[in-house]
Amino acid sequence: MNDIITPEHLVLDRRAFLAALGVSAAPSVFAQSPNGTTTYEAATSYNNFYEYTVDKAKVKELAQALDTSKWKIEIVGAVKKPRTFTLDEVMRLGAIEQRIYRMRCVEGWSMVIPWNGFSLSKLLDEVEPTKAATHVRFLSVSDEARLNRSSSFWSRPWPVPYVEGLTLAEARHQLTLLTFGMYDKPLAKQSGAPVRVMVPWKYGFKSPKSIARIELVSAQPQSTWMKLGPTEYGFYSNVNPGVPHPRWSQATERLLGVGLLPTRQDTRLWNGYGEVATLYPGDPNKYF
Numbered sequence: 001m002n003d004i005i006t007p008e009h010l011v012l013d014r015r016a017f018l019a020a021l022g023v024s025a026a027p028s029v030f031a032q033s034p035n036g037t038t039t040y041e042a043a044t045s046y047n048n049f050y051e052y053t054v055d056k057a058k059v060k061e062l063a064q065a066l067d068t069s070k071w072k073i074e075i076v077g078a079v080k081k082p083r084t085f086t087l088d089e090v091m092r093l094g095a096i097e098q099r100i101y102r103m104r105c106v107e108g109w110s111m112v113i114p115w116n117g118f119s120l121s122k123l124l125d126e127v128e129p130t131k132a133a134t135h136v137r138f139l140s141v142s143d144e145a146r147l148n149r150s151s152s153f154w155s156r157p158w159p160v161p162y163v164e165g166l167t168l169a170e171a172r173h174q175l176t177l178l179t180f181g182m183y184d185k186p187l188a189k190q191s192g193a194p195v196r197v198m199v200p201w202k203y204g205f206k207s208p209k210s211i212a213r214i215e216l217v218s219a220q221p222q223s224t225w226m227k228l229g230p231t232e233y234g235f236y237s238n239v240n241p242g243v244p245h246p247r248w249s250q251a252t253e254r255l256l257g258v259g260l261l262p263t264r265q266d267t268r269l270w271n272g273y274g275e276v277a278t279l280y281p282g283d284p285n286k287y288f
């Protein structure tokens, strides 16, 4: 089953996706979970979006407070052409493709999801990073008024905005997807509407939701998770069954939303996306 999930699945015609905009009541063609694809229902009912809550089942409801109309993405820093794009302007930069990616959360569960978008490199080419740019920093929405920061799970409010980062080479890799939809529909709010990045060979937390700002920078950025747990969450955080989390093994995972019960399966180096090997010369375990 996993072998059919390759980046060659670039099949969706852009018009089909645009036609789907605003037709949110249409039944998902993936409702029956063909080919081991996680159901839409499962993928949009069990979510991590800590700015709202640490309760995976409540995200779906709380995230509806996010206003995604009039969305803008600012791209600044070490670029020749800094620019603020409307969502529509960003979406016109490339043909929307469908890519079925595995997603492996650092907590030990995984899903298989058909995303809609195009390579982030298209957007980066548009703003022309300068020679000084070595890394990319992503900032999720920081409209604090709409965010629930009162989680009792943490002793202090969840830090906003959620920050993630990649090397420029990782960000430019064709697998790194600027994502506007899933299952041929616009992203649900709990899934990171209206735009997120999917980096399928890294743990799920490296795929930031609801992105408002992208910065090209000259040093490795500190992500939210590095700040919160420096001994547990490194900058690279590539999926790697050989490197256990300090508190649990990463050797296997529970695949969710495919059958009635989760399926336990082996976790694969780089989540099975071996083509990223060129980004990591030497021992894969040193990229913490």
Ligand SMILES: Nc1nc2c(c(=O)[nH]1)N[C@H]1C(S)=C(S)[C@@H](COP(=O)(O)O)O[C@H]1N2
Residues within 6 Å of the ligand: 043, 046, 047, 048, 049, 050, 051, 104, 105, 106, 140, 141, 162, 190, 191, 192, 203, 204, 205, 206, 207, 208, 209, 210
């Ligand atoms: N802004 C933001 N992005 C985020 C998160 C978050 O809490 N806030 N959680 C991350 C984690 S831990 C995972 S596993 C995935 C979950 O994506 P999903 O809810 O669409 O499955 O989103 C990632 N992106």
Ligand SMILES: [Mo]
Residues within 6 Å of the ligand: 048, 104, 105, 106, 107, 203, 204, 205
């Ligand atoms: Mo995660």
